[in-house]
Amino acid sequence: GQNIDQPTEMTATEGAIVQINCTYQTSGFNGLFWYQQHAGEAPTFLSYNVLDGLEEKGRFSSFLSRSKGYSYLLLKELQMKDSASYLCAVKNSNYQLIWGAGTKLIIKP
Protein backbone atom coordinates (compact mmCIF):
# COMPACT_ATOMS: atom_id res chain seq x y z
CA GLY A 1 0.00 0.00 0.00
CA GLN A 2 0.89 3.65 -0.07
CA ASN A 3 1.82 5.39 3.15
CA ILE A 4 2.92 8.81 4.32
CA ASP A 5 4.12 9.06 7.92
CA GLN A 6 4.62 12.22 9.92
CA PRO A 7 4.45 12.97 13.65
CA THR A 8 0.99 13.77 14.95
CA GLU A 9 2.00 16.75 17.05
CA MET A 10 5.07 18.82 17.90
CA THR A 11 5.68 21.70 20.29
CA ALA A 12 8.29 24.42 19.88
CA THR A 13 9.14 27.81 21.34
CA GLU A 14 8.74 31.16 19.64
CA GLY A 15 12.00 32.20 17.97
CA ALA A 16 13.35 28.65 17.83
CA ILE A 17 13.83 26.20 14.94
CA VAL A 18 11.73 23.09 14.35
CA GLN A 19 12.09 20.21 11.91
CA ILE A 20 9.03 18.23 10.81
CA ASN A 21 9.85 14.86 9.27
CA CYS A 22 7.95 12.93 6.63
CA THR A 23 8.64 9.42 5.38
CA TYR A 24 6.83 7.91 2.45
CA GLN A 25 6.21 4.67 0.61
CA THR A 26 4.31 5.22 -2.61
CA SER A 27 3.84 3.60 -5.98
CA GLY A 28 6.22 5.81 -7.88
CA PHE A 29 7.38 9.33 -7.13
CA ASN A 30 6.70 12.53 -9.02
CA GLY A 31 7.40 15.12 -6.37
CA LEU A 32 6.76 15.94 -2.73
CA PHE A 33 4.72 18.86 -1.46
CA TRP A 34 4.40 20.60 1.90
CA TYR A 35 1.24 22.51 2.77
CA GLN A 36 0.30 24.60 5.79
CA GLN A 37 -3.21 24.43 7.21
CA HIS A 38 -4.47 26.70 9.96
CA ALA A 39 -7.36 25.37 12.02
CA GLY A 40 -10.64 25.68 10.15
CA GLU A 41 -8.97 26.87 6.96
CA ALA A 42 -7.85 25.44 3.64
CA PRO A 43 -4.37 24.01 3.03
CA THR A 44 -1.99 26.47 1.42
CA PHE A 45 1.08 25.55 -0.61
CA LEU A 46 4.50 25.94 1.02
CA SER A 47 7.06 24.02 -1.00
CA TYR A 48 7.76 21.44 -3.67
CA ASN A 49 10.73 19.08 -4.05
CA VAL A 50 11.34 16.69 -6.91
CA LEU A 51 15.14 16.43 -6.79
CA ASP A 52 17.28 15.51 -3.80
CA GLY A 53 18.49 18.37 -1.69
CA LEU A 54 17.38 21.45 0.12
CA GLU A 55 14.97 24.12 -1.15
CA GLU A 56 14.98 27.35 0.83
CA LYS A 57 12.19 29.92 0.91
CA GLY A 58 12.69 32.58 3.52
CA ARG A 59 12.15 31.12 6.99
CA PHE A 60 11.01 27.79 5.54
CA SER A 61 13.21 25.11 3.94
CA SER A 62 12.34 21.67 2.65
CA PHE A 63 14.69 18.74 2.12
CA LEU A 64 14.25 15.59 0.08
CA SER A 65 16.09 12.26 -0.11
CA ARG A 66 14.41 10.04 -2.69
CA SER A 67 16.62 7.03 -1.92
CA LYS A 68 15.51 7.13 1.73
CA GLY A 69 11.89 8.06 1.06
CA TYR A 70 12.34 10.98 3.42
CA SER A 71 11.68 14.68 3.58
CA TYR A 72 11.68 17.33 6.24
CA LEU A 73 10.30 20.84 6.59
CA LEU A 74 12.49 23.22 8.58
CA LEU A 75 10.95 26.31 10.11
CA LYS A 76 13.29 28.97 11.50
CA GLU A 77 12.66 31.98 13.75
CA LEU A 78 9.29 30.57 14.75
CA GLN A 79 6.41 33.00 15.14
CA MET A 80 3.10 32.45 16.88
CA LYS A 81 1.35 32.58 13.50
CA ASP A 82 3.26 29.41 12.51
CA SER A 83 0.98 27.43 14.81
CA ALA A 84 -0.80 25.23 12.28
CA SER A 85 -0.85 21.75 10.82
CA TYR A 86 1.78 20.89 8.23
CA LEU A 87 0.79 18.38 5.57
CA CYS A 88 3.21 16.27 3.57
CA ALA A 89 1.99 14.90 0.23
CA VAL A 90 3.62 12.79 -2.49
CA LYS A 91 2.57 12.66 -6.12
CA ASN A 92 2.65 9.01 -7.16
CA SER A 93 3.09 7.29 -10.50
CA ASN A 94 -0.55 8.10 -11.42
CA TYR A 95 0.16 11.77 -10.68
CA GLN A 96 -2.29 11.68 -7.76
CA LEU A 97 -1.37 13.23 -4.41
CA ILE A 98 -1.14 10.89 -1.44
CA TRP A 99 -1.43 12.85 1.81
CA GLY A 100 -0.08 12.35 5.28
CA ALA A 101 -2.41 13.00 8.23
CA GLY A 102 -0.50 16.17 9.08
CA THR A 103 1.65 17.39 11.97
CA LYS A 104 0.04 19.83 14.36
CA LEU A 105 2.68 22.36 15.42
CA ILE A 106 2.09 24.22 18.68
CA ILE A 107 4.20 27.33 19.29
CA LYS A 108 4.66 28.47 22.88
CA PRO A 109 5.82 31.96 23.87
Add this chain to the structure above:
Amino acid sequence: IAGITQAPTSQILAAGRRMTLRCTQDMRHNAMYWYRQDLGLGLRLIHYSNTAGTTGKGEVPDGYSVSRANTDDFPLTLASAVPSQTSVYFCASSVGGDTDTQYFGPGTRLTVL
Protein backbone atom coordinates in the same frame (compact mmCIF):
# COMPACT_ATOMS: atom_id res chain seq x y z
CA ILE B 1 -13.96 36.59 -7.42
CA ALA B 2 -10.38 35.46 -7.27
CA GLY B 3 -9.35 31.86 -6.69
CA ILE B 4 -11.71 29.08 -5.70
CA THR B 5 -15.07 29.43 -4.00
CA GLN B 6 -17.17 26.71 -2.41
CA ALA B 7 -20.79 26.70 -1.30
CA PRO B 8 -22.29 26.18 1.15
CA THR B 9 -19.80 26.92 3.94
CA SER B 10 -21.51 24.39 6.14
CA GLN B 11 -24.58 22.20 6.01
CA ILE B 12 -26.48 19.81 8.25
CA LEU B 13 -28.28 17.16 6.23
CA ALA B 14 -30.66 14.33 7.04
CA ALA B 15 -29.52 10.87 6.00
CA GLY B 16 -31.00 9.82 2.68
CA ARG B 17 -31.20 13.34 1.30
CA ARG B 18 -29.49 14.44 -1.90
CA MET B 19 -26.91 17.23 -1.69
CA THR B 20 -24.72 19.08 -4.18
CA LEU B 21 -21.59 20.88 -3.06
CA ARG B 22 -20.58 23.64 -5.42
CA CYS B 23 -17.08 24.63 -6.50
CA THR B 24 -16.10 27.43 -8.86
CA GLN B 25 -12.68 28.68 -9.88
CA ASP B 26 -11.75 31.73 -11.95
CA MET B 27 -8.09 30.92 -12.56
CA ARG B 28 -8.77 29.03 -15.83
CA HIS B 29 -7.14 25.95 -14.32
CA ASN B 30 -7.56 22.78 -16.33
CA ALA B 31 -7.63 20.30 -13.46
CA MET B 32 -10.00 20.20 -10.47
CA TYR B 33 -10.29 17.87 -7.50
CA TRP B 34 -12.57 16.98 -4.62
CA TYR B 35 -11.11 15.80 -1.31
CA ARG B 36 -12.56 14.91 2.05
CA GLN B 37 -10.67 15.55 5.26
CA ASP B 38 -11.42 13.57 8.41
CA LEU B 39 -9.78 13.89 11.81
CA GLY B 40 -6.61 11.81 12.05
CA LEU B 41 -6.57 11.00 8.35
CA GLY B 42 -4.89 12.62 5.41
CA LEU B 43 -6.85 14.30 2.67
CA ARG B 44 -8.47 11.64 0.50
CA LEU B 45 -9.26 12.16 -3.16
CA ILE B 46 -12.89 11.52 -4.10
CA HIS B 47 -13.02 12.49 -7.77
CA TYR B 48 -10.95 14.56 -10.14
CA SER B 49 -11.15 16.13 -13.57
CA ASN B 50 -8.09 16.74 -15.72
CA THR B 51 -9.99 18.94 -18.15
CA ALA B 52 -13.52 20.07 -18.93
CA GLY B 53 -15.66 17.14 -20.10
CA THR B 54 -13.63 14.45 -18.34
CA THR B 55 -13.76 13.03 -14.81
CA GLY B 56 -12.04 10.24 -12.92
CA LYS B 57 -12.40 8.31 -9.69
CA GLY B 58 -10.07 8.86 -6.77
CA GLU B 59 -9.41 6.83 -3.66
CA VAL B 60 -12.91 7.06 -2.11
CA PRO B 61 -15.49 7.65 -4.89
CA ASP B 62 -18.38 5.49 -3.64
CA GLY B 63 -21.53 7.47 -2.87
CA TYR B 64 -20.33 10.53 -4.77
CA SER B 65 -20.63 11.77 -8.34
CA VAL B 66 -19.20 14.74 -10.21
CA SER B 67 -19.58 16.52 -13.52
CA ARG B 68 -17.38 18.99 -15.40
CA ALA B 69 -19.50 20.77 -17.98
CA ASN B 70 -17.12 23.73 -18.23
CA THR B 71 -13.69 24.85 -17.03
CA ASP B 72 -14.88 26.83 -14.02
CA ASP B 73 -17.36 24.58 -12.22
CA PHE B 74 -16.97 21.18 -10.60
CA PRO B 75 -19.97 20.20 -8.44
CA LEU B 76 -19.92 17.18 -6.15
CA THR B 77 -23.20 15.34 -5.55
CA LEU B 78 -24.13 12.98 -2.75
CA ALA B 79 -27.10 11.06 -4.16
CA SER B 80 -28.29 9.68 -0.82
CA ALA B 81 -26.26 10.95 2.12
CA VAL B 82 -25.12 8.63 4.91
CA PRO B 83 -23.60 9.56 8.30
CA SER B 84 -20.15 8.29 7.23
CA GLN B 85 -20.08 11.13 4.72
CA THR B 86 -19.86 13.63 7.56
CA SER B 87 -16.61 15.41 6.80
CA VAL B 88 -14.97 18.60 5.59
CA TYR B 89 -14.91 18.72 1.81
CA PHE B 90 -12.26 20.66 -0.09
CA CYS B 91 -12.25 21.51 -3.74
CA ALA B 92 -8.89 22.20 -5.38
CA SER B 93 -7.61 23.17 -8.79
CA SER B 94 -4.33 23.19 -10.67
CA VAL B 95 -3.03 24.40 -14.00
CA GLY B 96 -2.62 20.81 -15.13
CA GLY B 97 0.41 18.77 -15.93
CA ASP B 98 2.40 16.20 -14.11
CA THR B 99 3.93 18.04 -11.19
CA ASP B 100 1.83 21.16 -10.76
CA THR B 101 0.62 22.67 -7.49
CA GLN B 102 -2.94 22.34 -6.25
CA TYR B 103 -4.78 25.33 -4.78
CA PHE B 104 -7.64 24.80 -2.37
CA GLY B 105 -11.02 26.37 -1.77
CA PRO B 106 -12.18 27.28 1.76
CA GLY B 107 -14.03 24.01 2.32
CA THR B 108 -17.57 22.86 3.14
CA ARG B 109 -18.29 21.33 6.53
CA LEU B 110 -21.00 18.70 6.05
CA THR B 111 -22.81 16.89 8.84
CA VAL B 112 -25.14 14.00 7.98
CA LEU B 113 -27.50 12.96 10.76
